[in-house]
Amino acid sequence: MAKLQLALDGDLQGSLEVLEKAHPHVDIIEIGTPLVFREGMRAVRAIRAAYPGLRLLADLKIMDAGEAEADIAFGAGADMITVLGLSGDETIQGALASAEKHAGQVMIDMMAVTDLVARAAELMGLGCDLLCLHTAHDQQSRRGSPWRQLAQLREAYPPLSLAIAGGLSLEVLTQILPHHPQIVVVGSAITAAADPGLAARLIHEGIRQYGDA
């Protein structure tokens, strides 16, 4: 059954308020890139302290200095970090080495990768086992959400763990879940909802019902 990852892109106080309502329905908490930029690892430490039992992903979108930058987030208490699939193989390898040291996990963000299937093969060859199909926020109106990419990679590499992100909401679950993503990333459909707890619960139940069907 897919896990629900809640992406927090606001400020720390607002994110903690959203979490207070949404956390029972969330599997992975994402410290989004804007929150990392605002607060640095203080955001990771604060959310780690408040929710010691939940998985924490720091969305660093690492592009260089893979090992050193991954070390920063794992050292602060993150369980998972992101690296851009566009980055060089040495950067990917550095991040994987850091993950191994810290018993952490690397998610590769495939944003703007053009030849998805070929790059996925290279990344699997390097030892990556979790890729995220991610439609850039700035391109969501133009490109729509990336479930076609999800279908394409799921078909090419059935055992690969896949996450999907970018403008996702309750309405699109029926288009996503048939392709068996391991992680569904939702941001503003929860954080900007009138009732973030209810929104998270409905999405989580939607995922569970599909898994039970």
Next chain:
Amino acid sequence: MAKLQLALDGDLQGSLEVLEKAHPHVDIIEIGTPLVFREGMRAVRAIRAAYPGLRLLADLKIMDAGEAEADIAFGAGADMITVLGLSGDETIQGALASAEKHAGQVMIDMMAVTDLVARAAELMGLGCDLLCLHTAHDQQSRRGSPWRQLAQLREAYPPLSLAIAGGLSLEVLTQILPHHPQIVVVGSAITAAADPGLAARLIHEGIRQYGDA
């Protein structure tokens, strides 16, 4: 004459200690990506407060949400931010819109861009006027430093403002300066020097002597 940009990639305390010695010889202070990850905008605000007269660049390497992420750094007091040249045109445009609101400047990091001259033309068409030729830290042993790329872009677009970054030191100035970069970015050759003040002074003087020659 080229400006000297000092890239600070360590922790905040160590960076402030380096700046205390090096600042008289520095034109632009770079809050490096690892320092942003560690401290968030606290690093920008602390260095802004300590050196109100120096230009500050936040090396965010923005890949998405261009306007919102640039707003975070300009709002915290940065004069300049970086965006990846690999990012989508909407992201570049968003960052440029943020820069215009804040009277700030956008530096495009050309790291991992394959067709440099073609992408530079597109970026200039979007309104970018400052590009950084940047050899990834993780690829420096393999690729060497990027002065050939600097020469190539300088020849293609003589009026474009160019920065050069990635493993630069006093020894390579003579290979870089003939191609008239507007900004020379130096990190560990100053921050890891036995005497960071002396290292910064020698590099700054090297640049000045070339400019006067």
